[in-house]
Amino acid sequence: xxxxxxxxxxxxxxxxxxxxxxxxxxxxxxxxxxxxxxxxxxxxxxxxxxxxxxxxxxxxxxxxxxxxxxxxxxxxxxxxxxxxxxxxxxxxxxxxxxxxxxxxxxxxxxxxxxxxxxxxxxxxxxxxxxxxxxxxxxxxxxxxxxxxxxxxxxxxxxxxxxxxxxxxxxxxxxxxxxxxxxxxxxxxxxxxxxxxxxxxxxxxxxxxxxxxxxxxxxxxxxxxxxxxxxxxxxxxxxxxxxxxxxxxxxxxxxxxxxxxxxxxxxxxxxxxxxxxxxxxxxxxxxxxxxxxxxxxxxxxxxxxxxxxxxxxxxxxxxxxxxxxxxxxxxxxxxxxxxxxxxxxxxxxxxxxxxxxxxxxxxxxxxxxxxxxxxxxxxxxxxxxxxxxxxxxxxxxxxxxxxxxxxxxxxxxxxxxxxxxxxxxxxxxxxxxxxxxxxxxxxxxxxxxxxxxxxxxxxxxxxxxxxxxxxxxxxxxxxxxxxxxxxxxx
Amino acid sequence: xxxxxxxxxxxxxxxxxxxxxxxxxxxxxxxxxxxxxxxxxxxxxxxxxxxxxxxxxxxxxxxxxxxxxxxxxxxxxxxxxxxxxxxxxxxxxxxxxxxxxxxxxxxxxxxxxxxxxxxxxxxxxxxxxxxxxxxxxxxxxxxxxxxxxxxxxxxxxxxxxxxxxxxxxxxxxxxxxxxxxxxxxxxxxxxxxxxxxxxxxxxxxxxxxxxxxxxxxxxxxxxxxxxxxxxxxxxxxxxxxxxxxxxxxxxxxxxxxxxxxxxxxxxxxxxxxxxxxxxxxxxxxxxxxxxxxxxxxxxxxxxxxxxxxxxxxxxxxxxxxxxxxxxxxxxxxxxxxxxxxxxxxxxxxxxxxxxxxxxxxxxxxxxxxxxxxxxxxxxxxxxxxxxxxxxx
Numbered sequence: 068x069x070x071x072x073x074x075x076x077x078x079x080x081x082x083x084x085x086x087x088x089x090x091x092x093x094x095x096x097x098x099x100x101x102x103x104x105x106x107x108x109x110x111x112x113x114x115x116x117x118x119x120x121x122x123x124x125x126x127x128x129x130x131x132x133x134x135x136x137x138x139x140x141x142x143x144x145x146x147x148x149x150x151x152x153x154x155x156x157x158x159x160x161x162x163x164x165x166x167x168x169x170x171x172x173x174x175x176x177x178x179x180x181x182x183x184x185x186x187x188x189x190x191x192x193x194x195x196x197x198x199x200x201x202x203x204x205x206x207x208x209x210x211x212x213x214x215x216x217x218x219x220x221x222x223x224x225x226x227x228x229x230x231x232x233x234x235x236x237x238x239x240x241x242x243x244x245x246x247x248x249x250x251x252x253x254x255x256x257x258x259x260x261x262x263x264x265x266x267x268x269x270x271x272x273x274x275x276x277x278x279x280x281x282x283x284x285x286x287x288x289x290x291x292x293x294x295x296x297x298x299x300x301x302x303x304x305x306x307x308x309x310x311x312x313x314x315x316x317x318x319x320x321x322x323x324x325x326x327x328x329x330x331x332x333x334x335x336x337x338x339x340x341x342x343x344x345x346x347x348x349x350x351x352x353x354x355x356x357x358x359x360x361x362x363x364x365x366x367x368x369x370x371x372x373x374x375x376x377x378x379x380x381x382x383x384x385x386x387x388x389x390x391x392x393x394x395x396x397x398x399x400x401x402x403x404x405x406x407x408x409x410x411x412x413x414x415x416x417x418x419x420x421x422x423x424x425x426x427x428x429x430x431x432x433x434x435x436x437x438x439x440x441x442x443x444x445x446x447x448x449x450x451x452x453x454x455x456x457x458x459x460x461x462x463x464x465x466x467x468x469x470x471x472x473x474x475x476x477x478x479x480x481x482x483x484x485x486x487x488x489x490x491x492x493x494x495x496x497x498x499x500x501x502x503x504x505x506x507x508x509x510x511x512x513x514x515x516x517x518x519x520x521x522x523x524x525x526x527x528x529x530x531x532x533x534x535x536x537x538x539x540x541x542x543x544x545x546x547x548x549x550x551x552x553x554x555x556x
Numbered sequence: 557x558x559x560x561x562x563x564x565x566x567x568x569x570x571x572x573x574x575x576x577x578x579x580x581x582x583x584x585x586x587x588x589x590x591x592x593x594x595x596x597x598x599x600x601x602x603x604x605x606x607x608x609x610x611x612x613x614x615x616x617x618x619x620x621x622x623x624x625x626x627x628x629x630x631x632x633x634x635x636x637x638x639x640x641x642x643x644x645x646x647x648x649x650x651x652x653x654x655x656x657x658x659x660x661x662x663x664x665x666x667x668x669x670x671x672x673x674x675x676x677x678x679x680x681x682x683x684x685x686x687x688x689x690x691x692x693x694x695x696x697x698x699x700x701x702x703x704x705x706x707x708x709x710x711x712x713x714x715x716x717x718x719x720x721x722x723x724x725x726x727x728x729x730x731x732x733x734x735x736x737x738x739x740x741x742x743x744x745x746x747x748x749x750x751x752x753x754x755x756x757x758x759x760x761x762x763x764x765x766x767x768x769x770x771x772x773x774x775x776x777x778x779x780x781x782x783x784x785x786x787x788x789x790x791x792x793x794x795x796x797x798x799x800x801x802x803x804x805x806x807x808x809x810x811x812x813x814x815x816x817x818x819x820x821x822x823x824x825x826x827x828x829x830x831x832x833x834x835x836x837x838x839x840x841x842x843x844x845x846x847x848x849x850x851x852x853x854x855x856x857x858x859x860x861x862x863x864x865x866x867x868x869x870x871x872x873x874x875x876x877x878x879x880x881x882x883x884x885x886x887x888x889x890x891x892x893x894x895x896x897x898x899x900x901x902x903x904x905x906x907x908x909x910x911x912x913x914x915x916x917x918x919x920x921x922x923x924x925x926x927x928x929x930x931x932x933x934x935x936x937x938x939x940x941x942x943x944x945x946x947x948x
Contacts (some may be wrong), residue, residue, distance in 0.1 A: 130746060131698065131699075131701045131746070131751075132701065132702070132703070140653070140654045140851065141654070141849075141851070153748065158653070158654075160653070160654055160679045160782065161679075162679075162728075162729075163652075163678075163679050163680035163681075163728075163729065163742055163743050163744060164678070164679055164680075164743070164744040164745065164746060165652070165653040165654070165677065165678050165679035165680075165743075165744070165745050165746075166745070166746040166747075167745075167746070167747050167748070169747075169748045183851070183852075184780050184851075318906060318907060318909060318910025318911070318916055318917075318919075318920045321905070321906045321920070322906040322919075322920040322921070322923035322924045323923045388929070412916070412919055413919075415919060415922075444915050444916075445667075445915050446915060446918065446919065447914070447915070447918050447944075448918040448921055448922055448937070448940060448941055448944060451918060451919060451922035452921075452922050452925050452937065474926060475926050475927060476926060476927075476929055
């Protein structure tokens, strides 16, 4: 037995059947449990005395059509697992038929006779199940589908009166938590009590604030050919399991650890400013329908991105990068402006390439493309690499001030807050109207090397805000010209 | 041939009535709750006396239709009756329960044209579905499971509508036209008490699209997954040019249910008719089902490496073990003079435990690339791209 914690103490022979190093003594091991902070080997976990009932050899039943052998494709259980009647045990395949083998008994799996991809014979033992002592061994032909035994998924509609309807799994959950089924309101069909009902009941009892489920599924995209009406997005129901879960960091998150450690080593300085966006708000409202007519969703970001690029023309130091040892600084020619996106995977920063060459509309198109890919978890390396400057509008999810972190090898990041109506009311003398100014509260430009290069982030910020005005006015001129042109035609 | 008439219960499904043997005409339309009928529950006139029910799905979404199959298998009492489900999908690739999507189809090409991938619950090989391909699913109890009988329904129906058409079922449960072209393939699924056997029937499928996507995504994959057996195919329409879709469906329905016919149109989109169906749809769409259920396999291939800055080239050996769609182990043998070992080791390290998915790998690679610069960065970038391209 190669269970690591026992290091040679356990002398039971290996189980060759499943090819694991798991102790075949499973449950009959008389060694003392190891201390709780060490990881306990699975096989010696259940040291509590198990009622030793008869071990039944569960044979592979007739599949039909004279089939005598099948290939085992997937096991749903392993040795030591508890199974209930009708739980799935394994999946076998025979000549284009995929068959789910379900258990005939309640009990504990004691032996698996085949490995994955092995050939199993009909009529020969498939698994050994240790049934509870005193429980009946039910022959297949006599199986009567009484309501209490029906599987959760196989909700047969012809269920006749039972006082509290619940499947064995739900009953077990209730029993483990000392809940009386009669006190729980059932929301399933015919008042059946579902697992969710037990969990809701528990939550109300403990008054716990349930943590959200950690990772949502990234779903494979539906066909792009015909528009599919998507159901309204529902927030995932928080599930309270009451157990700590430890898992290793892997993949993208592991890689980001290195990035973030590097990022936080960069000295950060900040600067705040407010910008009046009322003209931009008006312009965007006007242009939005025009853009939608061309299939493009127009937000404020394309304007901000273009403005940032205009600002970078005046302050190329902010579009630079330094190497790791701070030996060289490279002034990048392209303005590849990244936009921080909070996705299922975490913080991803795809970037729009060569913003200096693009119009606001083209930026909007590219942003749409990146956002669509980001939401389905489909961004590629070219989208995610090569950024020279980043804008973060994480404040748009509700916060006003965001504390961004500069992403190496860039030297600056701009963080945008939420567009808010400021409490200041302006009186416009010329029009004699009350005008409400719309401001963007910003934390802008945490930059590194400010003291070295004496670059004023305030100056960039002012430049940025005037760029926003410039972009706005420039576009308004274009819009006016467009109107005049169409009037004259 | 008479058809059953009913009164209105819950408006959800159109009920087609009054078929005559030679032509089908819609005489009256009455609306019935689909679930009540096929489950034999509280039907208005006291129970459904039909032994055979025919359902036509109105959905062309592959996930909804596969979920509908699941639903019928789980919820309809098949001990007393049989169900035939007729359905078709917008273009999609459907792989068998135990197949490997990376070897069966070109995932990149499919993403480019927006063709989705679905894994069905039954075994068998990979098929390309489109609106010219009819799917038939025969639901029976496990005891009444008989694929030969089901295929006979199809061949007899075809011979009835086009006498002289040479269609034959084979030992492998395919149907061949003119003894040579495959027009139908089969797969089935057996559960505890019920079973279903579904088959395709090529009426007017797009054969060029088929061959473009049914090729491996990347070389070097070794697995024990069920392989597909390619065969020459043909469309019924090519050999019987006047056989329209409706005529084909009518012929099949009449052959299946020679007595009184109960025909229902099902909209799998509504959860009120099919409770729990949307949950199955979500499961079928998920990465964990579509890719995570792939039997374990290994990837062994040689990557060509270039440097964006100079004409220098190199190559690296890649070996990955993938189980449940996750990379259990990654070994990358990059020449030391091309890229320092710790760097390639870091890339491999960040991929272990991650999904065998190009997007996940791209995100991990992008994060790593931030901390590098110069020649090392461009070579690492090229290496990352090469590794990502192996994943489809």
